[in-house]
Amino acid sequence: MARSTSCSRWVPLFLLFIARLVFAAVEDGPLVNGDFEKVPSNGFSGVGDGPVSIPDWNTNGTVELVESGEKQGGMILIVPQGVHAVRLGNDAEISQDIKLEKGSIYSVTFSAARTCAQLESLNVSVPPASQTIDLQTLYSVQGWDSYAWAFQADSEDGHLVFRNPGMEDDPTCGPIIDDIAIKKIFTPDKPKDNVVINGDFEEGPWMFKNGSLGVLLPTNLDEETSSLPGWIVESNRAVRYIDVNHFSVPQGKRAIELLSGKEGIISQMVETTPKKEYSLSFSLGHAGDSCQLPLAVMAFAGDQAQNIHYLPMANETFATTNLTFTAKAERTRVAFYSVYYNTRTDDHSSLCGPVVDDIRVWALSGAKRNSSGVLTLVLVLLVLALL
Numbered sequence: 001m002a003r004s005t006s007c008s009r010w011v012p013l014f015l016l017f018i019a020r021l022v023f024a025a026v027e028d029g030p031l032v033n034g035d036f037e038k039v040p041s042n043g044f045s046g047v048g049d050g051p052v053s054i055p056d057w058n059t060n061g062t063v064e065l066v067e068s069g070e071k072q073g074g075m076i077l078i079v080p081q082g083v084h085a086v087r088l089g090n091d092a093e094i095s096q097d098i099k100l101e102k103g104s105i106y107s108v109t110f111s112a113a114r115t116c117a118q119l120e121s122l123n124v125s126v127p128p129a130s131q132t133i134d135l136q137t138l139y140s141v142q143g144w145d146s147y148a149w150a151f152q153a154d155s156e157d158g159h160l161v162f163r164n165p166g167m168e169d170d171p172t173c174g175p176i177i178d179d180i181a182i183k184k185i186f187t188p189d190k191p192k193d194n195v196v197i198n199g200d201f202e203e204g205p206w207m208f209k210n211g212s213l214g215v216l217l218p219t220n221l222d223e224e225t226s227s228l229p230g231w232i233v234e235s236n237r238a239v240r241y242i243d244v245n246h247f248s249v250p251q252g253k254r255a256i257e258l259l260s261g262k263e264g265i266i267s268q269m270v271e272t273t274p275k276k277e278y279s280l281s282f283s284l285g286h287a288g289d290s291c292q293l294p295l296a297v298m299a300f301a302g303d304q305a306q307n308i309h310y311l312p313m314a315n316e317t318f319a320t321t322n323l324t325f326t327a328k329a330e331r332t333r334v335a336f337y338s339v340y341y342n343t344r345t346d347d348h349s350s351l352c353g354p355v356v357d358d359i360r361v362w363a364l365s366g367a368k369r370n371s372s373g374v375l376t377l378v379l380v381l382l383v384l385a386l387l
């Protein structure tokens, strides 16, 4: 009797264990055949001759596997990574089912290239979440770029869809996509003595080890659903998330490179106490990507704005700047954009700009008052003890 009771106690636990195995959410990293290098059932031989079935993906409309070096109308098609990628024709889509943790925030990283001169865009969705990303502006001379898009999982069964919403006259004009990965985003706790969340930018979207172009973060006004926790990209154009493996980064492994002058703005609303004095400090530097000088940012804290130039120094890739402001409200906007519209010295068409990192905001007057308050209390207690 006792044995059957203990057995029945274990059964639900066992079922829960099995259920967790069955419903294991997708792991951080590349999706299954996210690089489109898995050989299709009829081989890669049919590539270039029209639609083929793509392992692990569902397709709808004219979806083609393209090969690097393949030509179209005299133009060599760009494959961002490896040898193969997919091209989406007019209104065509590819999709894959992914298991998610309901309520969690995920970020999808992918690479995309344009094929024709026309305006191209790409719709990325995990219904009901969806965003159309503009590929019109090329940020690098390579002709492709990596992007990140974040969403909140509405259920455990996610359906990731990439769709070309275009209706071009030439049906072969459509974006090429490649290298798709996913990462569950976690929002770091607010650090001590600093009201900025993720001010060091260490938490962000998935980055490929060989991804030498960084990851573009397009416009995102929803701070709850951001590939860069705590921050929003409140401008029309993207900012670039960079890593220490391919760029100069002031602190830790990740930072933000601001692009496109005031068309690329990151910001965060931080908690403040009205009338209190605060200090804003941050690192400002170059990314080590041959960006044409001068580099400068406009830094905002509440109604204060300051233009700060990066002064190149030997052996240093960045400098730390400090400015003070008085909070006017319980929430204060901290924001940055590049003062100039910089390009690289070696190709004049790749966008680049100043790097910001290690952003901190802390109360000045409050800290002083607190420490003197503690001192007074200790003195009073000492006097009482002596009496």
Ligand SMILES: [Ca+2]
Residues within 6 Å of the ligand: 200, 201, 202, 249, 250, 251, 252, 253, 254, 255, 357, 358
């Ligand atoms: Ca950092």
